Amino acid sequence: MLLSEISKKELADFKAVCEKDYADFKAKGLKLDMSRGKPGADQLDIAMPMFDVFTNAESMISEDGTDCRNYGMLTGIKEAKVLFGNLLGVNIDEIIIGGNSSLALMYDAVSRAITHGVYGSEKPWGKYDKIRFLCPAPGYDRHFAICEHFGIEMITIPMHSDGPDMDMIEKLVCEDETIKGIWCVPLYSNPDGIAYSDEVVKRFANLSPKAKDFRIFWDNAYCVHHLTDTPDRILNILEEAKKNGKEDMVFIFASTSKISFPGAGVAIMAASVNNIKQITKLLGIQCISYDKLNQLRHVRFFKDVDGINAHMEKHKQILAPKFNLVLDMLEKELGRLGILEWNKPNGGYFISVNTLNGCAKRVVSLCKEAGVVLTGAGATFPYGKDPDDRNIRLAPTYPPLNELDTAMRLFCICVKLASAEKLLAE
Amino acid sequence: MLLSEISKKELADFKAVCEKDYADFKAKGLKLDMSRGKPGADQLDIAMPMFDVFTNAESMISEDGTDCRNYGMLTGIKEAKVLFGNLLGVNIDEIIIGGNSSLALMYDAVSRAITHGVYGSEKPWGKYDKIRFLCPAPGYDRHFAICEHFGIEMITIPMHSDGPDMDMIEKLVCEDETIKGIWCVPLYSNPDGIAYSDEVVKRFANLSPKAKDFRIFWDNAYCVHHLTDTPDRILNILEEAKKNGKEDMVFIFASTSKISFPGAGVAIMAASVNNIKQITKLLGIQCISYDKLNQLRHVRFFKDVDGINAHMEKHKQILAPKFNLVLDMLEKELGRLGILEWNKPNGGYFISVNTLNGCAKRVVSLCKEAGVVLTGAGATFPYGKDPDDRNIRLAPTYPPLNELDTAMRLFCICVKLASAEKLLAE
Numbered sequence: 098m099l100l101s102e103i104s105k106k107e108l109a110d111f112k113a114v115c116e117k118d119y120a121d122f123k124a125k126g127l128k129l130d131m132s133r134g135k136p137g138a139d140q141l142d143i144a145m146p147m148f149d150v151f152t153n154a155e156s157m158i159s160e161d162g163t164d165c166r167n168y169g170m171l172t173g174i175k176e177a178k179v180l181f182g183n184l185l186g187v188n189i190d191e192i193i194i195g196g197n198s199s200l201a202l203m204y205d206a207v208s209r210a211i212t213h214g215v216y217g218s219e220k221p222w223g224k225y226d227k228i229r230f231l232c233p234a235p236g237y238d239r240h241f242a243i244c245e246h247f248g249i250e251m252i253t254i255p256m257h258s259d260g261p262d263m264d265m266i267e268k269l270v271c272e273d274e275t276i277k278g279i280w281c282v283p284l285y286s287n288p289d290g291i292a293y294s295d296e297v298v299k300r301f302a303n304l305s306p307k308a309k310d311f312r313i314f315w316d317n318a319y320c321v322h323h324l325t326d327t328p329d330r331i332l333n334i335l336e337e338a339k340k341n342g343k344e345d346m347v348f349i350f351a352s353t354s355k356i357s358f359p360g361a362g363v364a365i366m367a368a369s370v371n372n373i374k375q376i377t378k379l380l381g382i383q384c385i386s387y388d389k390l391n392q393l394r395h396v397r398f399f400k401d402v403d404g405i406n407a408h409m410e411k412h413k414q415i416l417a418p419k420f421n422l423v424l425d426m427l428e429k430e431l432g433r434l435g436i437l438e439w440n441k442p443n444g445g446y447f448i449s450v451n452t453l454n455g456c457a458k459r460v461v462s463l464c465k466e467a468g469v470v471l472t473g474a475g476a477t478f479p480y481g482k483d484p485d486d487r488n489i490r491l492a493p494t495y496p497p498l499n500e501l502d503t504a505m506r507l508f509c510i511c512v513k514l515a516s517a518e519k520l521l522a523e
Numbered sequence: 524m525l526l527s528e529i530s531k532k533e534l535a536d537f538k539a540v541c542e543k544d545y546a547d548f549k550a551k552g553l554k555l556d557m558s559r560g561k562p563g564a565d566q567l568d569i570a571m572p573m574f575d576v577f578t579n580a581e582s583m584i585s586e587d588g589t590d591c592r593n594y595g596m597l598t599g600i601k602e603a604k605v606l607f608g609n610l611l612g613v614n615i616d617e618i619i620i621g622g623n624s625s626l627a628l629m630y631d632a633v634s635r636a637i638t639h640g641v642y643g644s645e646k647p648w649g650k651y652d653k654i655r656f657l658c659p660a661p662g663y664d665r666h667f668a669i670c671e672h673f674g675i676e677m678i679t680i681p682m683h684s685d686g687p688d689m690d691m692i693e694k695l696v697c698e699d700e701t702i703k704g705i706w707c708v709p710l711y712s713n714p715d716g717i718a719y720s721d722e723v724v725k726r727f728a729n730l731s732p733k734a735k736d737f738r739i740f741w742d743n744a745y746c747v748h749h750l751t752d753t754p755d756r757i758l759n760i761l762e763e764a765k766k767n768g769k770e771d772m773v774f775i776f777a778s779t780s781k782i783s784f785p786g787a788g789v790a791i792m793a794a795s796v797n798n799i800k801q802i803t804k805l806l807g808i809q810c811i812s813y814d815k816l817n818q819l820r821h822v823r824f825f826k827d828v829d830g831i832n833a834h835m836e837k838h839k840q841i842l843a844p845k846f847n848l849v850l851d852m853l854e855k856e857l858g859r860l861g862i863l864e865w866n867k868p869n870g871g872y873f874i875s876v877n878t879l880n881g882c883a884k885r886v887v888s889l890c891k892e893a894g895v896v897l898t899g900a901g902a903t904f905p906y907g908k909d910p911d912d913r914n915i916r917l918a919p920t921y922p923p924l925n926e927l928d929t930a931m932r933l934f935c936i937c938v939k940l941a942s943a944e945k946l947l948a949e
Contacts, residue, residue: 201809
């Protein structure tokens with residue numbers, strides 16, 4: 098039965114049952130957190146042998162003889178550039194190995210652009226009266242927060258099943274020189290889990306922006322984070338851009354935060370040689386070197402891209418059951434009611450759901466009152482404002498299976514209750 | 524004999540001997556580096572047991588139950604705040620534990636001030652037509668580089684034996700509202716090795732700047748880096764400033780780069796509660812957390828301030844002989860010639876020397892030609908311009924004793940040669 102098609106009387110009865118179920122849950126005094134894309138402790142355990150790779154001072158010398166304990170090597174040690182260059186499909190002169198946070202690399206890239214501009218800028222972005230970024234949404238709240246922080250106006254771009262709306266993007270960037278950038282999570286997008294199609298990547302790689310210093314911020318956060326045996330693949334944006342002589346338009350980011358350790362991983366930025374040279378020069382004012390021991394630790398542990406892939410297979414074994422639990426529960430509890438839509442991602446860290454219009458805030462609030470914290474409704478949109486108040490990002494990775502089961506049962510009840518409330522009020 | 528008082532004939536003979544000695548050195552094909560304040564490998568070896576503190580996942584849990592491998596704890600784990608708070612004499616709500624680089628914390632502090640201002644700013648520093656920093660010099664080239672990077676005009680302040688010229692500083696900051704900051708290395712200043720006297724610190728703590736958002740950048744890089752049994756001590760600037768209700772004026776920085784590992788240490792920022800709150804809010808846009816495992820590693824290894832002090836005693840055992848070698852050689856080779864002045868620091872990483880006016884560049888260039896790289900002449904002044912071309916920063920820590928001996932022999936010859944050239948030309 099579709100909830101929208103039953104009588105008001107039946108709806109009122111349905112709501113009463115939901116309220117009873119909700120009250121029962123509330124009485125349990127739960128305290129669960131499904132708000133962030135955070136690996137579980139069992140996932141972190143997989144990489145523990147990484148801390149055994151150093152046996153003595155000798156073992157801390159990189160291939161070129163650098164003592165990784167000491168100063169130097171601003172843009173990273175060579176073997177890390179090789180490993181992560183291979184992972185992203187870029188050369189070692191097209192990569193910078195950073196500290197533990199790709200968010201920091203992205204923030205710093207925008208911050209430098211504001212104060213100094215990027216390669217090819219006529220002037221720093223901060224010298225313009227107004228600059229704007231395109232923000233495919235639903236998207237990643239921390240990307241949007243960087244824009245807000247620097248006073249960059251955000252324009253929401255709708256997401257389709259093959260990526261963001263390229264017609265709109267092409268039109269806007271070629272007409273409006275205040276548009277300086279766009280945020281993309283091209284594989285297993287946060288939160289929709291969508292992979293950009295080959296056509297979408299090719300169209301990105303061939304954009305003709307009016308702003309000559311426009312940049313695509315390509316946050317490849319989930320580049321090896323597959324959940325199924327039929328993973329999605331995306332084209333190499335830098336390679337595609339080179340075919341058009343437009344490689345300076347692309348900033349690529351990635352990290353091992355969800356490969357090794359969120360708090361102690363390695364972050365990566367990749368870009369054209371021109372970009373890397375310009376960034377390196379400015380970066381040398383900010384720091385002498387990132388943590389090279391941690392870079393070396395990662396290289397020694399993973400060895401090569403096959404090593405990373407084999408490691409990710411273990412993550413998959415842990416995560417796939419959690420995603421399946423959520424998807425199965427949504428299907429079983431809500432599949433026939435017509436009150437929730439969701440994606441079935443082949444990878445990434447989230448399941449994105451859409452409630453009936455106007456119900457997302459209510460669902461999140463109901464869950465919170467009963468002890469389950471979800472990502473705030475609206476967080477997936479620029480300025481935290483979901484125009485339809487319908488998108489919710491579910492992050493199933495952190496809770497153990499039994500807690501996830503409990504949290505999802507509550508979630509389904511809250512969706513039912515909020516939907517019934519809405520339909521009764523119409 | 525004073526070289527300035529001998530006859531031209533004697534001077535010419537002296538020069539000829541120097542030229543012969545120099546040619547002999549040049550023939551050796553040396554390749555030595557005394558340019559940066561970099562610890563030697565033997566110093567790094569002392570902290571190697573730090574890599575044994577983690578035995579399993581359990582051992583990576585902080586006192587409050589945080590899994591340090593995962594996300595969270597933006598401003599650092601509590602036990603690291605306690606340890607380094609005790610070291611610097613500040614409370615745990617007055618401290619942020621960062622990544623591996625205090626330079627990055629300083630850069631970020633200036634960068635945020637430019638784009639957003641500091642606590643109490645009427646507007647971001649970048650919105651002013653011109654802002655200026657006071658730069659006691661000789662000073663640290665990387666401080667000056669940050670100013671140059673952000674277009675902050677630098678005003679050189681002379682250094683005295685008890686710290687920078689406070690009369691000049693007090694006059695300038697209370698009259699000129701474009702002056703937004705000052706760089707200080709208060710203990711074992713880079714490069715002079717001077718400790719700011721109690722009076723100087725008290726005068727700093729009681730400045731009355733015209734710019735209400737003026738900040739003292741107090742880079743306490745060498746806070747425990749003593750070289751003798753009669754170490755210098757400085758007053759706690761934050762404590763002193765509190766007595767005057769001016770604690771918001773102070774930004775303190777430190778790191779373990781020269782305590783544990785330059786490439787993999789822990790950096791620290793301390794400031795008033797108002798400042799820390801404002802910074803934390805902005806920092807949350809830049810990153811989710813710094814490397815907490817490395818923070819915990821440091822706490823587990825050092826345990827407490829006594830542990831750090833005991834550790835620094837081992838550094839002293841390695842470094843004191845190097846500093847003594849340099850000082851003895853300068854005394855023996857140049858003590859009576861009246862062509863070089865130098866400091867005898869009780870700590871820090873440098874020996875600062877002053878040649879006859881106009882000779883520093885020549886000395887550095889002669890050394891380089893013969894295979895010994897020194898810090899570039901002028902580097903210790905804003906814009907790399909030493910008005911008298913006389914200051915050279917010697918960094919004796921990195922080379923082994925035998926190499927240091929060779930390098931210093933060459934250095935003394937170069938000083939003699941350059942001085943003779945100058946005096947003959949007069």
